Amino acid sequence: MEQLFELFAQINPIDLIQLIFWGLxxxxxxxxxxxxxxxxxxxxxxxxxxxxxxxxxxxxWVHYYKLSAFHYxxxxxxxxxxxxxxxxxxxxxxxxxxxxxxxxxxxxxLLILIASGVFLIVNPTPSPNTIRNxxxxxxxxxxxxxxxxxxxxxxxxVAIKDSAISKGFxxxxxxxxxxxxxKGSELYLQIFQWDKxxxxxxxxxxxxxxxxxxxxxxxxxxxxxxxxxxxxxxxxVGGTFIYxxxxxx
Amino acid sequence: xxxxxxxxxxxxxxxxxxxxxxxVMTKLSSGGFTGYASFVFQNSTxxxxxxxxxxxxxxxxxxxxxRQSGFEAIANLAELMVTSSSGALNVxxxxxDLTMCIHALLQGEILYKAQELKLIDIKALLEKIKTxxxxxxxxxxxxDRSAMIFYKAGNPLGFFHDGSQDIETSSTESQKIAGMPGxxxxxxxxxxxxxxxxxxxxxxxxxxxxxxxAVARHQAEIEKLSRExxxxxxxxxxxxxxxxxxxxxxxxxxxxxxxxxxxxxxxIGDRGGNACLIDEVGSAAFLAGIExxxxxxxxxxxxxxxxxxxxxxxLMAKTEI
Numbered sequence: 001m002e003q004l005f006e007l008f009a010q011i012n013p014i015d016l017i018q019l020i021f022w023g024l025x026x027x028x029x030x031x032x033x034x035x036x037x038x039x040x041x042x043x044x045x046x047x048x049x050x051x052x053x054x055x056x057x058x059x060x061w062v063h064y065y066k067l068s069a070f071h072y073x074x075x076x077x078x079x080x081x082x083x084x085x086x087x088x089x090x091x092x093x094x095x096x097x098x099x100x101x102x103x104x105x106x107x108x109x110l111l112i113l114i115a116s117g118v119f120l121i122v123n124p125t126p127s128p129n130t131i132r133n134x135x136x137x138x139x140x141x142x143x144x145x146x147x148x149x150x151x152x153x154x155x156x157x158v159a160i161k162d163s164a165i166s167k168g169f170x171x172x173x174x175x176x177x178x179x180x181x182x183k184g185s186e187l188y189l190q191i192f193q194w195d196k197x198x199x200x201x202x203x204x205x206x207x208x209x210x211x212x213x214x215x216x217x218x219x220x221x222x223x224x225x226x227x228x229x230x231x232x233x234x235x236x237v238g239g240t241f242i243y244x245x246x247x248x249x
Numbered sequence: 250x251x252x253x254x255x256x257x258x259x260x261x262x263x264x265x266x267x268x269x270x271x272x273v274m275t276k277l278s279s280g281g282f283t284g285y286a287s288f289v290f291q292n293s294t295x296x297x298x299x300x301x302x303x304x305x306x307x308x309x310x311x312x313x314x315x316r317q318s319g320f321e322a323i324a325n326l327a328e329l330m331v332t333s334s335s336g337a338l339n340v341x342x343x344x345x346d347l348t349m350c351i352h353a354l355l356q357g358e359i360l361y362k363a364q365e366l367k368l369i370d371i372k373a374l375l376e377k378i379k380t381x382x383x384x385x386x387x388x389x390x391x392x393d394r395s396a397m398i399f400y401k402a403g404n405p406l407g408f409f410h411d412g413s414q415d416i417e418t419s420s421t422e423s424q425k426i427a428g429m430p431g432x433x434x435x436x437x438x439x440x441x442x443x444x445x446x447x448x449x450x451x452x453x454x455x456x457x458x459x460x461x462x463a464v465a466r467h468q469a470e471i472e473k474l475s476r477e478x479x480x481x482x483x484x485x486x487x488x489x490x491x492x493x494x495x496x497x498x499x500x501x502x503x504x505x506x507x508x509x510x511x512x513x514x515x516x517i518g519d520r521g522g523n524a525c526l527i528d529e530v531g532s533a534a535f536l537a538g539i540e541x542x543x544x545x546x547x548x549x550x551x552x553x554x555x556x557x558x559x560x561x562x563x564l565m566a567k568t569e570i
Contacts, residue, residue, distance in 0.1 A: 162506035
């Protein structure tokens, strides 16, 4: 318990607030998935997984590298499941076809996570550099799938704009813009090696130098965008699910 | 139609529409029947006169007075037996001589037709009948009454008048009618019984073929009517189904938005067309599909309202179609 308090004390207040928002969003989205159609199950499970991926901040065992890497893999699975859900919704809008069972989504997601866990277990313990690479891949996938989801949401909105739920899709559009900024800003820092992880790596493990001092404004803007867009992402996801829940009740 | 003496009734009021003409003919012919059979339908009466099993004359008279005889009459009789919903067959046995007179009345040579009695020397006419040894029938009638005198070789066989059932020996009624103002006479002559025996319509007419043709024609007519009715019903049902489909689309669109039309089209298409809307299992599956799709688009309150409206509309349509 003492360890946990210590951990909380070390967390950046913004990160903590962001985590609380994601916790709320995860709870709302998971609750939402229970009584709704399969399409919503994919979307809400995906958003719930974001919370799990963000929960590394309060994970007392996060210093185990394999567990740390697993958080980022969960994040990658999250956006893939969310995209699958939006893709299904888009297919429904075009063909009005609804197929499959909820249990398949739950089981498939679980199997992917188990397979990822097994992959980490059977492989050597990842180095901080490897973990950073995994995080960078996660961010890259998030950025490109966010753009794809914004386009899918636009198309879905055009198809159903006179339906009650259409405004909910505008809210999802806002969510993905926030997520794009959140993950995109982090990816930007990672690509130019201005992220904290790289700075830690080169400070301890390599002889390499960083040009971060030459671009303080860019780094500062990116870090600020990353903080607040992350905060807004969690907040907007929770709000969107509550809004859609009200629209569908 | 003339009222004819009933003689000895063999059958009366048999349901003509349940009988087969060839069988009736065979029965009367093979039994050596002498007399006449009358087929009475709503708009016509057909008299078949038999002499010792030989069909010597056929006369069909419609209520409007139009007459047919011979092959044409038989063909029409067959047609009537096949197509009519009701009709009666009466068979009366008569003596050969009286049968000859009936034949004369129906199809004999017309010597006088509608001659006013006051312009004729009746005594001379009766004398002529006797001297010419006429076989036939003298019909005396006014607007509303009639009487007949049957002759064989110039001698009266008997008297028959409307209101009576059989041949009488008294001429009182005939004389009474003859004395009425505006009385007219018809005189029909025929060959002797022996000569008539040389005739047999059954020998020259293929009754079986006539009957089969009538049955086949009637069957074809029924089938044609049935096909037409089926087509009409199909068209009417298709029209009503289209209307129902439009109503359903309007309801779904009202709640779900314009995608509603597409959802309805898809659900109907999956179930092989809009006939599923009035089918018990099909409509249940259709409604379940609509509800499932609507869950992705509208609130549960609106879904409930929409489903109620859809159920009512489909239920009403089911009772109409």
